[in-house]
Amino acid sequence: xxxxxxxxxxxxxxxxxxxxxxxxxxxxxxxxxxxxxxxxxxxxxxxxxxxxxxxxxxxxxxxxxxxxxxxxxxxxxxxxxxxxxxxxxxxxxxxxxxxxxxxxxxxxxxxxxxxxxxxxxxxxxxxxxxxxxxxxxxxxxxxxxxxxxxxxxxxxxxxxxxxxxxxxxxxxxxxxxxxxxxxxxxxxxxxxxxxxxxxxxxxxxxxxxxxxxxxxxxxxxxxxxxxxxxxxxxxxxxxxxxxxxxxxxxxxxxxxxxxxxxxxxxxxxxxxxxxxxxxxxxxxxxxxxxxxxxxxxxxxxxxxxxxxxxxxxxxxxxxxxxxxxxxxxxxxxxxxxxxxxxxxxxxxxxxxxxxxxxxxxxxxxxxxxxxxxxxxxxxxxxxxxxxxxxxxxxxxxxxxxxxxxxxxxxxxxxxxxxxxxxxxxxxxxxxxxxxxxxxxxxxxxxxxxxxxxxxxxxxxxxxxxxxxxxxxxxxxxxxxxxxxxxxxxxxxxxxxxxxxxxxxxxxxxxxxxxxxxxxxxxxxxxxxxxxxxxxxxxxxxxxxxxxxxxxxxxxxxxxxxxxxxxxxxxxxxxxxxxxxxxxxxxxxxxxxxxxxxxxxxxxxxxxxxxxxxxxxxxxxxxxxxxxxxxxxxxxxxxxxxxxxxxxxxxxxxxxxxxxxxxxxxxxxxxxxxxxxxxxxxxxxxxxxxxxxxxxxxxxxxxxxxxxxxxxxxxxxxxxxxxxxxxxxxxxxx
Numbered sequence: 001x002x003x004x005x006x007x008x009x010x011x012x013x014x015x016x017x018x019x020x021x022x023x024x025x026x027x028x029x030x031x032x033x034x035x036x037x038x039x040x041x042x043x044x045x046x047x048x049x050x051x052x053x054x055x056x057x058x059x060x061x062x063x064x065x066x067x068x069x070x071x072x073x074x075x076x077x078x079x080x081x082x083x084x085x086x087x088x089x090x091x092x093x094x095x096x097x098x099x100x101x102x103x104x105x106x107x108x109x110x111x112x113x114x115x116x117x118x119x120x121x122x123x124x125x126x127x128x129x130x131x132x133x134x135x136x137x138x139x140x141x142x143x144x145x146x147x148x149x150x151x152x153x154x155x156x157x158x159x160x161x162x163x164x165x166x167x168x169x170x171x172x173x174x175x176x177x178x179x180x181x182x183x184x185x186x187x188x189x190x191x192x193x194x195x196x197x198x199x200x201x202x203x204x205x206x207x208x209x210x211x212x213x214x215x216x217x218x219x220x221x222x223x224x225x226x227x228x229x230x231x232x233x234x235x236x237x238x239x240x241x242x243x244x245x246x247x248x249x250x251x252x253x254x255x256x257x258x259x260x261x262x263x264x265x266x267x268x269x270x271x272x273x274x275x276x277x278x279x280x281x282x283x284x285x286x287x288x289x290x291x292x293x294x295x296x297x298x299x300x301x302x303x304x305x306x307x308x309x310x311x312x313x314x315x316x317x318x319x320x321x322x323x324x325x326x327x328x329x330x331x332x333x334x335x336x337x338x339x340x341x342x343x344x345x346x347x348x349x350x351x352x353x354x355x356x357x358x359x360x361x362x363x364x365x366x367x368x369x370x371x372x373x374x375x376x377x378x379x380x381x382x383x384x385x386x387x388x389x390x391x392x393x394x395x396x397x398x399x400x401x402x403x404x405x406x407x408x409x410x411x412x413x414x415x416x417x418x419x420x421x422x423x424x425x426x427x428x429x430x431x432x433x434x435x436x437x438x439x440x441x442x443x444x445x446x447x448x449x450x451x452x453x454x455x456x457x458x459x460x461x462x463x464x465x466x467x468x469x470x471x472x473x474x475x476x477x478x479x480x481x482x483x484x485x486x487x488x489x490x491x492x493x494x495x496x497x498x499x500x501x502x503x504x505x506x507x508x509x510x511x512x513x514x515x516x517x518x519x520x521x522x523x524x525x526x527x528x529x530x531x532x533x534x535x536x537x538x539x540x541x542x543x544x545x546x547x548x549x550x551x552x553x554x555x556x557x558x559x560x561x562x563x564x565x566x567x568x569x570x571x572x573x574x575x576x577x578x579x580x581x582x583x584x585x586x587x588x589x590x591x592x593x594x595x596x597x598x599x600x601x602x603x604x605x606x607x608x609x610x611x612x613x614x615x616x617x618x619x620x621x622x623x624x625x626x627x628x629x630x631x632x633x634x635x636x637x638x639x640x641x642x643x644x645x646x647x648x649x650x651x652x653x654x655x656x657x658x659x660x661x662x663x664x665x666x667x668x669x670x671x672x673x674x675x676x677x678x679x680x681x682x683x684x685x686x687x688x689x690x691x692x693x694x695x696x697x698x699x700x701x702x703x704x705x706x707x708x709x710x711x712x713x714x715x716x717x718x719x720x721x722x723x724x725x726x727x728x729x730x731x732x733x
Contacts, residue, residue: 052064052065052066052079052082052098052114052130052133053082053086053133053134053137055137055141055173055174055177056174056177057174057175057177057178058174059092059161059172059173059174059175060092060094060174061083061086061088061092061093061094061161061173062093062094062095062096063079063082063083063093063094063095063096064079064095064096064097064098064114065078065079065095065096065097065098065207066078066098066101066114066115066116066117066121066130067116067117067118067121067122067379067403068097068117068377068378068379068381068403068405068406068413069097069208069377069403069405069406070357070377070379070405070406070407070408070409070413071406071407071408071409072122072409072639072696072697072698073206073632073635073636073638073639074121074122075095075097075206075207075208075405076095076204076205076206076207076208076632076635077122077631077632077635078121078122078126078127078130079093079095079130079207080199080200080204080631080632081127081130081131081134081200081631082130082131082133082134083134083199084131084134084192084197084199084200085131085132085133085134085135085137085138085191085192086134086135086137086138086161086173087138087158087159087160087161087192087197088160088161088173089160089161090199090204090205092160092161093207095207095208097402097403097404097405098114098117098403099400099401099402099403100112100117100381100382100384100385100400100401100402100403101113101114101117102382102385102396102397102399102401103397104396104397112382115129115130116129117381117382117403118379118380118381118382118383119379119380119414122694122695122696123693123694124693124694127631127694128191131191132189132191135189135190135191135192136185136189137180138158138192139185139186139189140180140181140183140185141158141163141173141176141177141180142156142158142163143180143183144176144179144180144183145163145165145171145176147179148171148176148179149165149169151165151166161173163176200631200632201630201631201633202632202633203632203633203634204632204634204635205634206635208405217405218404218405219359219377219404219405219406219407220359220362220363220364220375220376220377220404220405220406220407221359221362221407221436222404223362223364223375223376223402223404223434224364224434225364225366225373225375225432225434226432227431227432228364228366228431228432228433228434229258229259229278229279229280229429229431229432229433229434230278230279230280230281230282230284230285230433230434230436231276231277231278231279231285231421231422231425231433231434231435231436232276232277232282232285232286232289232435232436232437232438232441233263233274233275233276233277233289233421233435233437233441234274234275234276234277234289234292234294235271235272235273235274235441235444235445236265236272236273236274236296237296237444237662237663238296238297238298238299238303238512238661238662239272239299239304239510239512239513239514239658239661239662239663240299240511240512240513240661241272241273241296241297241298241299241661242265242273242296242297242299243262243273243274243275243294243295243296243297244295244296244297245294245295246262246275246292246293246294246295247292247293248260248275248277248292248293250291250292250293251277251288251289251291251292252288253291254279254284254287254288254291255284256279256280256281256283256284256285256288257277257278257279257284257285257287257288258278258279258280258429259277259278259428259429260275260276260277260278260288260292261275261276261278261425261428261429262274262275262276263275263276263421263424263425266420269387269391269417269420269421269424270417270420270421270424271417271445271447271515272445274421275289275292275294276421276425277289277292278425278429278431278433282436285436286438298660298661299511299512299661301511302511303511303512303660303661303662304510304511304512304514304658304661305658305659305660305661306351306451306657306658306659308511309451309476309508309510309658310349310453312474312508313349313451313452313453313474313475313506313508314453316474316506316508317347317453317455317472317474317506322506323472323474323504323505323506324483324484324504324505324506324507325502325503325504326484326488326489326490326503326504326505327490327491327495327501327502327503328501328502328503329495329496329498329499329500329501329502330468330499330500330501331500332468332469332470332500332501332502333470333502341460341461341462341464341539342459342460342464342535342538342539343457343458343459343460344457344458344531344534344535344538345455345456345457345458346455346456346457346530346531346534346719346721347453347454347455347456347721348453348454348456348526348527348530348531348721348722349452349453349454349721349722349723350451350452350453350454350523350526350527350723351451351654351655351656351657351723351724352448352449352450352451352476352514352655352656352657352658353448353449353519353650353654353655353656354442354443354446354448354449354654354656354665354671355409355410355411355412355442355446355447355517355519356410356442356443356446356654356668356671356673357406357407357408357409357410357412357413357442358407358408359377359406359407359408360436360437360438360439360441360442361412361413361417361418361435361437361441361442362376362377362418362434362435362436362437363375363376363378363418363419363421363422363434363435364376364422364432364433364434364435365388365419365422365423365426365432365433365435366426366432367392367423367426367427367432370394370398371394371398371399371400372388372392372394372398372399372400372423373399373400373401373402374388374399374400374401374402374419374422375401375402375404376401376402376403376404376418376419376422377403377404377405377406377407377409377413378401378403378413378416378419379406379409379413379414380413380414380415380416381401381403383416384401384416384419385399385401387416387419387420387423388419388423391420391423391424391427392423392427410519410646410698411517411518411519412446412447412517414517414518415447415517417447418435418437421435422434422435439666439667439668440666440667443656443663443665443666443667443671444663444665444666445663446517446656447515447516447517447518448514448515448516448517448519448656449516449517449519449523450475450476450477450478450487450516450523451475451476451508452473452474452475452476452487452508452523453473453474453475454471454472454473454474454524454527455470455471455472455473456469456470456471456472456527456528456531457469457470458470458498458531458535460535460539464539464540464541464546465549466494466497466498466535466550467498467499467500468498468500468501469494469498469500469501469502470501470502470503470504471488471501471502471503471504471524471527471528472503472504472505472506473487473488473503473504473505473506473524474505474506474507474508475487475488475505475506475507475508475523476507476508476509476510476514476516477507477508477516478516478517478518483505483507484505486518486523487505487523487524488503488505488523488524489524489561490503491560491561491562492524492528492560492561492597493528493550493551493560493561493568493596493597494528494532494550494560495560495561496556496557496560497550497551497553497556497557497560498550511661512661514658522596522598522699522702522703525594525596525598525702525703525705525706526651526705526706526709526723527721528596528706529594529595529596529703529706529707529710530594530706530709530710530719530721532546532547533592533594533706533710533713534719537713542582543593543710544572544573544576544581544582544593547569547572547595548569548572548573551565551566551568551569551572552565552566552569560597561597561598562597562600563597563600563601563602567597567602567626567688567690567692568595568597568602568604570602570626570688571595571602571603571604571624571625571626571688572593572595572604572624574604574624574686574688575593575595575604575605575606575622575623575624575686576593576604576606578606578622578624578684578686579591579593579606579607579608579620579622581593581606587610588610588612588715589608589609589610589619589715590608590609590610590711590712590713590714590715590716591606591607591608591711591714592606592607592609592706592707592708592709592710592711592712592713592714593605593606593707593710594606594703594704594705594706594707594710595703596702596703596706598699598702599695599696599699600628600692600693600695601625601626601627601628601692601695601699601700602625602626602688603623603624603625603626603699603700603702603703604623604624604703604707605621605622605623605644605647605700605703605704605706605707605708606620606621606622606707606711607620607621607622607680607707607708607710607711608620608621608711609708609711609712609715610715611712611715611716611729611733614730614733616652616678616712616726616729617681618648618678618679618680618681618708619680619681619682620680620681620682620683620684621644621648621680621682621683621684621704622683622684622685622686623640623641623643623644623683623684623685623686623700623703623704624685624686624688625640625685625686625687625688625697625700626687626688626690626692627640627687627688627690627694627695627696627697627699627700628690628691628692628693628694628695629690629691629692629693629694630687630690630694631694633687635697636687636697637685637687639696639697639698639700640685640687640697640700641683641685642698643697643698643699643700643701643704644680644683644685644700644701644704645674645679645680645683646674646698646701646704647700647701647702647703647704647705647708648674648678648679648680648704648705648708649672649673649674649678650701650705650723650724651704651705651708651709651723651724651725652674652678652708652724652725652726653672653674653678653724653726653727654671654672654724655671655723655724656671678726705723705725708725709725712725712729716729716733718732718733720732
């Protein structure tokens with residue numbers, strides 16, 4: 001047995017039995033929860049459900065998934081934790097998506113019936129909460145069997161949904177639910193030793209795989225409501241522009257169009273001034289939008305462009321002063337002036353990036369005088385609930401939020417601007433509204449990964465050790481209160497491994513307001529890991545050995561960026577071994593490698609590539625990932641492989657560019673996804689066994705771009721420092 005469950009949480013659990021004979025593990029709450037509960041988790045007794053579990057007399061087991069599934073695997077992985085503690089076979093389990101479970105509390109003003117349902121739903125605390133629900137149910141069933149057979153609890157065990165006695169007798173969980181429901185669990189119920197289980201840590205099929213491939217799975221865009229009108233928006237094409245006049249006469253003549261509504265811009269709600277067309281079906285709404293006559297006006301003064309932004313970044317880096325000092329160790333500035341065997345300086349430029357999920361944003365909202373219902377694949381339902389309450393004045397307990405599966409996110413669905421637009425339209429027209437974004441809307445009005453330019457300089461001594469390191473970054477920001485957040489972190493590698501180190505951040509302000517947003521890629525991994533490769537080349541060192549010498553230096557701190565150096569060194573070694581690093585080659589192929597620690601995980605990528613007659617071919621890709629404790633290795637491997645391909649796409653071809661104050665990309669034609677011809681011929685993934693706290697495997701994307709660029713250099717001796725890589729490489733060859 002592992003550590004006992006937290007007594008602070010145990011008092012939230014209550015046990016009940018439905019009229020249909022199902023055992024329910026529910027929280028004992030002071031206030032009634034939102035009555036928006038999946039029918040699969042209810043019997044005739046509408047008992048408030050808590051951590052997700054129903055066991056019926058027929059031994060059917062239904063487990064609720066608390067977090068919104070957008071392709072990251074939580075619809076399967078989180079219920080696996082409950083099933084493992086309960087000790088049932090996965091074939092016995094049916095998984096259902098839980099809604100957002102707001103309940104009032106005396107604490108910070110809100111609580112959630114189902115635990116953490118937002119971005120932190122996969123963290124260690126949230127996972128323990130789920131395990132406790134399964135462990136409580138298993139204890140109750142064991143106790144019920146002990147009373148039935150008049151045997152000590154210690155003599156009984158469970159297996160695949162049954163309680164087993166020493167003499168061979170067995171009872172299915174379904175036969176025990178009535179007596180189990182009458183029992184009260186102790187203050188502490190021990191959790192199982194995860195090593196003893198047969199589910200967690202073993203490859204497990206996706207719970208809704210059949211529904212996905214047969215088209216039965218409901219995504220956000222598949223949601224409909226009675227009398228709901230479909231809305232699409234025509235948004236101002238200029239960043240910071242305005243709407244001076246519009247003529248909707250032709251749009252209103254389109255069959256099916258029921259209303260045309262102007263939506264002014266709002267900094268935190270509506271990103272751009274818009275005109276919405278609402279119709280009885282999507283085709284009419286789109287045709288009506290096309291028929292609008294719109295007069296947009298660009299903002300006054302010079303308009304933003306990628307060229308102007310790059311010039312601003314260059315000027316900030318050339319100034320040699322100013323900026324926000326993020327970290328300063330030793331005296332890097334004076335050391336750079338002293339003689340050194342090797343000194344190198346380089347600049348790297350990264351473009352804005354869009355999220356481009358395959359399913360653009362959408363939201364269905366139904367507003368009543370005393371209640372609201374949202375159906376949308378949002379990843380932060382708590383923020384969506386607060387937003388709806390603020391826009392409508394409704395109490396949060398009267399706002400129901402359903403969470404259908406979403407077709408990708410990459411961080412985009414952490415923001416709720418589409419929800420806000422839908423709510424404002426529903427308030428205006430007095431009808432339920434199904435809002436749909438198009439692909440062009442998605443690319444033109446995203447919350448973009450910031451633009452940035454990096455200037456790195458370093459000196460090496462006669463022993464080829466890095467003695468000074470300077471990193472200046474000029475970039476647009478995500479958080480005005482902490483401009484360098486997520487862009488240039490003080491404790492990230494190689495901080496602490498170089499005696500004289502300086503990190504300075506120069507915030508860039510765009511001429512017109514351009515909103516940034518979370519994006520699953522480490523902004524600093526590309527320049528830092530490419531620059532280390534450059535240092536290895538100029539000092540004629542092996543790039544892997546150079547990194548390992550820094551990571552394993554006994555004088556350096558054992559932890560960098562919140563991650564043990566030993567973990568990062570381990571994934572680097574494994575990756576090098578799998579790509580056959582150090583093996584002599586005569587085929588003209590180049591190998592590149594990079595590693596990065598981010599969000600509590602460690603990743604290393606390596607690529608084998610060739611460039612022949614201007615054609616880039618990626619022959620092999622290897623990714624080694626330490627993502628902490630793994631629930632479902634099958635999902636983890638798929639997520640890491642997918643992140644690798646996303647990293648290749650973002651590195652090779654993708655960029656959001658500005659000209660005359662407008663985003664130039666409109667479709668996947670000019671913001672291309674990765675095609676087969678540029679994909680690695682083989683992609684090999686290794687997941688490291690780890691006891692660290694779990695993280696999202698999609699962070700594996702972080703080190704892919706640098707490893708690919710380093711491989712390009714190895715094959716061509718062309719150092720690409722500006723992304724996207726492919727057009728820059730073709731220009732330089």
